[in-house]
Amino acid sequence: DAGVTQSPTHLIKTRGQQVTLRCSPISGHKSVSWYQQVLGQGPQFIFQYYEKEERGRGNFPDRFSARQFPNYSSELNVNALLLGDSALYLCASSLEDEQFFGPGTRLTVL
Amino acid sequence: GESVGLHLPTLSVQEGDNSIINCAYSNSASDYFIWYKQESGKGPQFIIDIRSNMDKRQGQRVTVLLNKTVKHLSLQIAATQPGDSAVYFCAEVYNQGGKLIFGQGTELSVKP
Numbered sequence: 001d002a003g004v005t006q007s008p009t010h011l012i013k014t015r016g017q018q019v020t021l022r023c024s025p026i027s028g029h030k031s032v033s034w035y036q037q038v039l040g041q042g043p044q045f046i047f048q049y050y051e052k053e054e055r056g057r058g059n060f061p062d063r064f065s066a067r068q069f070p071n072y073s074s075e076l077n078v079n080a081l082l083l084g085d086s087a088l089y090l091c092a093s094s095l096e097d098e099q100f101f102g103p104g105t106r107l108t109v110l
Numbered sequence: 111g112e113s114v115g116l117h118l119p120t121l122s123v124q125e126g127d128n129s130i131i132n133c134a135y136s137n138s139a140s141d142y143f144i145w146y147k148q149e150s151g152k153g154p155q156f157i158i159d160i161r162s163n164m165d166k167r168q169g170q171r172v173t174v175l176l177n178k179t180v181k182h183l184s185l186q187i188a189a190t191q192p193g194d195s196a197v198y199f200c201a202e203v204y205n206q207g208g209k210l211i212f213g214q215g216t217e218l219s220v221k222p
Contacts, residue, residue, distance in 0.1 A: 042212030
């Protein structure tokens, strides 16, 4: 069975640009969560979506937004990129309590 | 505020020895905790979990201990192998599986 997949694997943007990251959950999982992991730190919760509805939001500015589609895949959008947005962005899907993580998208902002 | 922190940022052990990784948490209302392993270039991988109505749970070569009195978690890895080298995070589950609060992580290095 395929695990959580994310695309792209890596990308490089410049300050002020916008980025869209994509996530496909494990088949049958209806919940998707997004996390930001800065180098040397643990992941920080950004959003959780369940059945296309936002269920939770972390302490991130409004430049960060997300959505979930009818097939339960999800996109994370970040506008007006800052240097500090450089991080590994992780997506996790879950059926119940256990969250399964994808490999992440490495975003570098120059 | 919310925080889950680790006592030791790095841990180096000899192959075959037992490893103990510690974690302190601050949210006494949490009732579910998870240990994750993260290898370089990969997402966190579930190792073992424990609910607050338990003080010990065992898996294959791993044991998690929970001390609610002092808000402390530990992960014990028996007979540590080179493949165990990774960063280990404890995470506190908030809002019934919605939000994970991670600590900074401990890097485990296993010497052959």
